[in-house]
Amino acid sequence: MTMIEFKNVTKTYPNGVKALNDVNLTIDQGEFVAIIGLSGAGKSTLIRCINRMHEINEGTLMVNDVDVGKLKGKQVRLFRRNIGMIFQSFNLVTRTSVINNVLISTVPDLAWWRKVLGLFPKEKKIDALEALDKVGILDKAYNRVDQLSGGQQQRVALARTIAQHPAIILADEPVASLDPVTAKVVMDDFKKINKETNMSILINIHHVELALEYADRVIGIRQGEVVYDGKSEAVTQEVLDQIYGSQAELPKMNDPEEAEV
Numbered sequence: 001m002t003m004i005e006f007k008n009v010t011k012t013y014p015n016g017v018k019a020l021n022d023v024n025l026t027i028d029q030g031e032f033v034a035i036i037g038l039s040g041a042g043k044s045t046l047i048r049c050i051n052r053m054h055e056i057n058e059g060t061l062m063v064n065d066v067d068v069g070k071l072k073g074k075q076v077r078l079f080r081r082n083i084g085m086i087f088q089s090f091n092l093v094t095r096t097s098v099i100n101n102v103l104i105s106t107v108p109d110l111a112w113w114r115k116v117l118g119l120f121p122k123e124k125k126i127d128a129l130e131a132l133d134k135v136g137i138l139d140k141a142y143n144r145v146d147q148l149s150g151g152q153q154q155r156v157a158l159a160r161t162i163a164q165h166p167a168i169i170l171a172d173e174p175v176a177s178l179d180p181v182t183a184k185v186v187m188d189d190f191k192k193i194n195k196e197t198n199m200s201i202l203i204n205i206h207h208v209e210l211a212l213e214y215a216d217r218v219i220g221i222r223q224g225e226v227v228y229d230g231k232s233e234a235v236t237q238e239v240l241d242q243i244y245g246s247q248a249e250l251p252k253m254n255d256p257e258e259a260e261v
Helices: 043-050 074-080 098-109 112-117 122-134 150-163 180-197 208-214 237-244
Strands: 002-012 018-028 032-036 058-063 083-087 168-172 200-204 217-222 225-231
Touching: 002 043, 002 200, 018 043, 018 200, 018 225, 032 043, 032 180, 032 208, 043 058, 043 168, 043 200, 043 217, 074 083, 083 150, 098 122, 098 150, 122 150, 122 180, 150 180, 168 180, 180 200, 180 208, 217 237, 225 237
Parallel strands: 032 200, 032 217, 083 168, 168 200
Antiparallel strands: 002 018, 002 058, 217 225
């Protein structure tokens, strides 16, 4: 089943920069896709057009049979509930508990008085605890977020997204600020969620070695254009040269170092 389809999509910013140029892509339900390329190549723009954080100028973008460009007002907000978005900066409320941060994802569905009083139904709390369990930090549920490591905070952000029950997860540089070992733990969580839930996951990522290790499919962007779209195991040095020029080398895949975070 096709989940996301770009048809001749172009995005030009007000300053005249063409971030995406005639992009054509089809992404099926359950795919784990890594988007790679130089800074400024258009990776973040591609991700953010999917949930209408950025509007396209030309072409058509279909997400789960919805023409994203035609949505207006409340329709956009309702549409976004089915898409989880994870950022490099985590976007957590650090002075409150882990479980409250996860429960935030349920707020749009709550009665106004529950929002005011911070009262969440039992089933929402169960969803939140199950989501934390899936990313391995159930024992941190009642800790304050600012007591957690960076890797644990990113896993809280992932749990918050899972509790939202989206069909798609978009992640914009989710491991950029993490050390290599912690980054692999977080990527393990993404892979686990992808396999267990069949969610489509698109990750914009700078780390080529992680993209090749975890993603089933790699999309290479250069100057707003798709220059590679294929299986991760088919990526060669020639492909990387096409995406990055001479700035990247095909990584040597070693056994991952194990560590607890």
